[in-house]
Amino acid sequence: MALNWAYLPGWPEAAAALIFFIFYLGYALRTRRLAAPLGQHGGRLSWKLALRLLYGGLLGAALLGPAYGLTRLPVRTAGKDVWLLVDLSRSMNAPDVAPSRLQKLKAELTTLVRRFPADRLGLIVFAGEAYVQCPLTYDQDALQLFLSTLETSLVPVGTTNLVPPLKLVLDRLAPAASAAGPAPADVPPRATAVVLATDGEDFGENMEGTVRVLARSGARVFTMGVGTTEGSRIPMPDGRPGYVRDARGRDAVTRLVPAPLRRLAEQTGGQYFELTDQRNEFSLLLSALNQLEGQAQQVRTVAVSDNRYRYPLALALLLIGLDILLTVKVIRP
DSSP states (O other): OOEEESSOOOHHHHHHHHHHHHHHHHHHHHHHHHHGGGTOOOGGGHHHHHHHHHHHHHHHHHHHOEEEEEEEEEEEEEEEEEEEEEEOSGGGGOTTSSSOHHHHHHHHHHHHHHTOTTSEEEEEEESSSEEEEEEEESOHHHHHHHHHTOOGGGSOSOOOOSHHHHHHHHHHHHHHHHHHOSOOTTSOOOEEEEEEEEOOOOOSSOOHHHHHHHHHHTOEEEEEEESOSSOEEOBOGGGOSSBOBOTTSSBOEEOOOHHHHHHHHHHTTOOEEEEOSSOBOHHHHHHHHHTOOOOEEEEEEEEEEEEOTHHHHHHHHHHHHHHHHOOOOOSOO
8 A cells, every 4th residue: 555645745834844954054053163273173063963854844744744554534524404484475575674675685695605614505496386496405506506596487377375385395204204314323313404484474275284294204494584564565576667456456565474484483492583774684694593403414434545744743752852861062172
């Protein structure tokens, strides 16, 4: 087996060697200059120089990490699944959270994705129906691309219904559990967090049954209410002038409805947060996701180079002790 190095020598090592050489040369010249008037010389320092060069080189070798042979080590990886459920109903175009609810939410979700590089994240978009925009992935760049393209025009026009995206998460949980097979006794179940971002205006069917099943699955729903309780009119899509009208021909006003979102979070062991014109609780959401327990842990064996730095380091320390104990009198009376 060939000898490998964990690190390649670079300019810091070369600079350290040069500094050592300059200082030691100055020390030798000074000793010689002081000994000359007494008719003596500093030749006795030569074996000390060899000794110091030797343990200096050994220290450098230990620093670079000499690796010889392979060692198989168990590696335990930990992570969780985070589903981002984003409301794309037309009410998300409301400007009560500048520049609009959806644009502000997209900016915050971009930050969230960057904070969880070791976890799998997926994206589901919904209005009256729900669609998997991006399956669970470790590819942050791909997910960021999907987030950047989110617009209310991506889904059919319809009122918000919270049941379809929650059912879609349940459908994705079941195949993952069956494919993984029975987990070892010492491995906790894979943690699943659901981040539901919406204004809370749910015009769909009763979701109590879906929430009960979701709670039994172990998934925890963290709800993010986006909007204000005062509400706002909804601009017409595609930049057309005017505002969306209701069935009576009046300007439709959309408001944040926090009650169902609070209840949903409580029933699944999650938490409720708000993103309004006065309050941004995304940092609290990030902290709650970081504290999520029960991450999936998988143990696999990997072959790594066996770093033998301790051997040159031990020999260098021994030689340093020898250098301290053995003194040389260069100038004798």
